[in-house]
Amino acid sequence: MVNRTLVVIVLVVLGLGGLFFALRPDSTASGDEPRESDYDVAIEGGSMNPAEISVEEGDQVTLRLTSDTPVEVHLHGYDLEEEVSPGEETELSFEADLAGRFEIEDHETETPLGTLLVQPG
Numbered sequence: 505m506v507n508r509t510l511v512v513i514v515l516v517v518l519g520l521g522g523l524f525f526a527l528r529p530d531s532t533a534s535g536d537e538p539r540e541s542d543y544d545v546a547i548e549g550g551s552m553n554p555a556e557i558s559v560e561e562g563d564q565v566t567l568r569l570t571s572d573t574p575v576e577v578h579l580h581g582y583d584l585e586e587e588v589s590p591g592e593e594t595e596l597s598f599e600a601d602l603a604g605r606f607e608i609e610d611h612e613t614e615t616p617l618g619t620l621l622v623q624p625g
């Protein structure tokens with residue numbers, strides 16, 4: 505005679521397995537598109553406002569930079585540079601594909617202006 509309890513357990517396990525496959529997230533879903541992170545960053549008196557920019561790994565980041573003095577903005581880690589002139593907005597765009605904490609400095613004077621924090625996604 506078949507052990508009914510065993511049959512029930514097998515059916516439950518198979519059912520849960522089926523649910524797992526039916527409900528698991530679809531990796532091709534549109535939710536995987538990169539999130540856009542835009543920030544207005546003002547450099548005043550040698551420091552950034554906000555001083556720290558926090559994004560998530562995979563974000564499409566745009567920093568809209570303004571400064572009260574001419575400055576050569578250097579984002580370490582990503583090794584990106586942009587010259588920012590007073591009275592002008594300069595965009596620094598990149599995909600945050602590298603997680604970690606990165607210094608943003610005035611490359612000419614090597615003065616730290618602020619920090620970019622990319623949190624692992």
Ligand SMILES: [Cu+2]
Nearest residue numbers: 578609610611
């Ligand atoms: Cu530098």
